[in-house]
Amino acid sequence: MTELWNWRIDRVRPVEVYPALAEALGRVVMPLAVADPARLPAYAVVCDVWQAPGEFSTVVDCYGVPDRLSEHASIAALARLLGRNCLLRDDTLDAGRHLLVAPDGTVRPVHFDVRDTDDGEVLSRRRLCTVGDPGCRGWSQCHRSRWAPDTVAPVLAAA
Numbered sequence: 202m203t204e205l206w207n208w209r210i211d212r213v214r215p216v217e218v219y220p221a222l223a224e225a226l227g228r229v230v231m232p233l234a235v236a237d238p239a240r241l242p243a244y245a246v247v248c249d250v251w252q253a254p255g256e257f258s259t260v261v262d263c264y265g266v267p268d269r270l271s272e273h274a275s276i277a278a279l280a281r282l283l284g285r286n287c288l289l290r291d292d293t294l295d296a297g298r299h300l301l302v303a304p305d306g307t308v309r310p311v312h313f314d315v316r317d318t319d320d321g322e323v324l325s326r327r328r329l330c331t332v333g334d335p336g337c338r339g340w341s342q343c344h345r346s347r348w349a350p351d352t353v354a355p356v357l358a359a360a
Contacts, residue, residue: 205262205263205264205266206261206262206263206266206272206275206276206289207260207261207262207263207289207290208260208261208263208276208279208287208288208289209253209257209258209259209260209261209287209288209289209299209324210257210259210261210279210280210283210285210286210287210288211256211257211258211259211285211286211287212257212258212259212285213259213283213285214259215250215251215252215259217283218248218250218259218261218279218283219232219248219250221279221282221283222246222248222261222263222279224278224282225275225276225278225279225282226246226263226266226270226275226278228244228245228246228267229244229245229246230245230246230247230248231245231246231247231248232247232248232249232250245265246263246264246265246266246267247263247264247265248261248262248263248264249261249262249264250262253320253321253322253323254318254320254321254323255316255322255323255324255325256313256324256325256327257286257287257288257324260321272289273289273302273308276289276302277302277306277308280302280303280304280306281304281305281306283304284304285304286301286302286303286304287301287302288300288301288302288311288324289302291310291346291348292346292347292348293342293343293345293346294342295342295343296315296322297312297313297314297315298310298311298312298330298342298343298346299311299312299313300348301327306355307353307354307355308348308352308353308354308355309329309330309348309352309353309354310329310330310343310346310348310349310350310352311327311328311329311330312327312328312329312330312334312336312337313325313326313327313328314326329351330343330348330350330351330352331350331351332350332351334350337350338350
């Protein structure tokens with residue numbers, strides 16, 4: 202159990218995330234605030250869920266996720282269960298580029314403006330990653346990604 206996942210969800214209360222996350226992962230989910238390492242079941246995943254400012258304001262950190270669980274399939278299941286769009290970081294290391302996972306399982310790259318504040322990262326001005334955007338053309342980091350501009354894939358292709 203070495204995985205760490207960091208996701209964002211479009212406007213959902215943290216109390217709604219924990220049971221949906223447990224169902225999506227097929228695991229017991231323990232909130233970080235109450236997780237006792239000495240009494241933690243081996244199959245549990247520890248999560249921290251909180252509200253941040255900006256778009257996709259519900260932040261989810263999952264600690265100790267088993268290697269055999271697929272992150273893309275897990276976040277797609279969570280998006281479906283919550284009926285909300287979810288975000289995860291993509292493979293470009295660009296702080297403003299994410300993968301948007303829709304409740305129907307569709308995955309597509311998107312960009313945000315990112316601003317650091319005392320309350321954490323604030324995402325704003327969502328836009329699709331597309332060759333129609335000058336920042337996504339030519340030699341941009343977008344073309345080095347598995348998720349090239351204008352990519353739209355079902356979650357099974359993402360796994």
